[in-house]
Amino acid sequence: MPKFTDTIVVRVRAGKGGPGAVSFRREKYIPRGGPDGGDGGEGGDVYFQADGGYHNLSHLFKDRVYSAEKGKQGMGQNKHGRDGEDLVVKVPPGTQLIDRESDEVVGDLLEEGEQILVASGGIGGKGNSHFKSSTYQAPRFAQPGMPGDEKELVLNLKLIADVGLVGLPNAGKSTLLSSVTNAKPKVADYPFTTLIPNLGVVPRENGTYYKIADIPGIVEGAHRGHGLGLSFLQHIERVRVILYCIEITERDPKYTLSLLQSELETYNPALLSRPNMILLTKSDLVDDEDIREMDEKMKDHEVLPISSVSGDNIEKLLHLIELLLEKTGAS
Numbered sequence: 497m498p499k500f501t502d503t504i505v506v507r508v509r510a511g512k513g514g515p516g517a518v519s520f521r522r523e524k525y526i527p528r529g530g531p532d533g534g535d536g537g538e539g540g541d542v543y544f545q546a547d548g549g550y551h552n553l554s555h556l557f558k559d560r561v562y563s564a565e566k567g568k569q570g571m572g573q574n575k576h577g578r579d580g581e582d583l584v585v586k587v588p589p590g591t592q593l594i595d596r597e598s599d600e601v602v603g604d605l606l607e608e609g610e611q612i613l614v615a616s617g618g619i620g621g622k623g624n625s626h627f628k629s630s631t632y633q634a635p636r637f638a639q640p641g642m643p644g645d646e647k648e649l650v651l652n653l654k655l656i657a658d659v660g661l662v663g664l665p666n667a668g669k670s671t672l673l674s675s676v677t678n679a680k681p682k683v684a685d686y687p688f689t690t691l692i693p694n695l696g697v698v699p700r701e702n703g704t705y706y707k708i709a710d711i712p713g714i715v716e717g718a719h720r721g722h723g724l725g726l727s728f729l730q731h732i733e734r735v736r737v738i739l740y741c742i743e744i745t746e747r748d749p750k751y752t753l754s755l756l757q758s759e760l761e762t763y764n765p766a767l768l769s770r771p772n773m774i775l776l777t778k779s780d781l782v783d784d785e786d787i788r789e790m791d792e793k794m795k796d797h798e799v800l801p802i803s804s805v806s807g808d809n810i811e812k813l814l815h816l817i818e819l820l821l822e823k824t825g826a827s
């Protein structure tokens with residue numbers, strides 16, 4: 497399985513400015529030429545850019561320090577040193593950049609190709625020609641280049657999906673994803689089969705499509721790092737519609753729902769007000785009588801029993817998702 501990295505800390509270092517030059521004109525018949533040291537070049541900047549060719553942050557694991565080139569030294573005859581090359585670091589769309597020291601959000605790269613400056617190169621030092629005055633004809637010094645910005649960035653990838661599947665381990669989320677989308681997540685009869693979020697695409701009648709994300713199962717205390725922890729809750733943050741998946745054979749589905757909701761709420765209270773639906777999964781395992789009983793147990797919550805195996809209510813589910821997406825303004 498390819499490595500999936502959704503949080504990583506990297507250090508970025510913009511280029512230092514090149515030093516100014518100390519130089520004097522040397523021309524025939526002019527014994528003491530004036531200063532002509534050029535300025536140093538500017539240090540390169542560091543940018544981050546969203547690139548849909550990447551789906552996670554694991555390509556950044558190796559280096560951890562991303563440095564742009566230094567500016568070159570100025571030269572005689574007032575020649576400017578060359579500027580350092582900028583560095584552009586590619587990340588998947590959905591990557592949020594946070595300054596580790598100040599906790600400030602530096603940027604959120606959502607759109608393909610979007611670019612953001614994270615560290616500016618230092619300006620070049622002035623050459624000695626700048627320091628000549630009427631009383632000081634032959635300055636033998638020049639400025640050094642200024643250092644470039646340097647900082648540590650926390651990169652958080654938050655998948656950009658329209659619909660997120662939320663449920664306890666083994667609730668049937670991945671099976672549902674694979675039955676309605678092109679995704680082929682691993683499915684197995686044990687908890688925590690899904691260790692990395694999976695994305696699938698559902699084509700719509702109007703020619704566009706929407707994305708569904710299947711995230712690892714939630715357990716009590718997930719927001720404190722239990723189970724697979726916080727790392728996956730961040731992927732739910734950007735979805736527009738939440739589908740709670742609860743096994744129809746569960747004894748206390750209401751409790752399960754409140755557990756799931758309270759984990760989401762503790763992570764980010766805004767998640768609870770997103771349009772959502774409650775699915776009772778694996779409806780093929782029970783008979784109509786059990787389904788009615790389950791409905792009853794959920795009381796004031798509207799639920800939809802579904803089965804990824806028999807296909808029960810799957811068409812209806814897709815239709816309801818469309819309606820919810822319309823409600824959130826998705827075209």
Ligand SMILES: Nc1nc2c(ncn2[C@@H]2O[C@H](COP(=O)(O)OP(=O)(O)OP(=O)(O)O)[C@@H](O)[C@H]2O)c(=O)[nH]1
Binds near residue numbers: 668671686687
């Ligand atoms: N009978 C029946 N079994 C199902 C259905 N959906 C899933 N299962 C089974 O339930 C088990 C768990 O399914 P998964 O899709 O891996 O569950 P998950 O929610 O993704 O689980 P984690 O990734 O561990 O959180 C597997 O053995 C599936 O075959 C269904 O509609 N009917």
Ligand SMILES: [Mg+2]
Binds near residue numbers: 681682683689690712
């Ligand atoms: Mg799974």
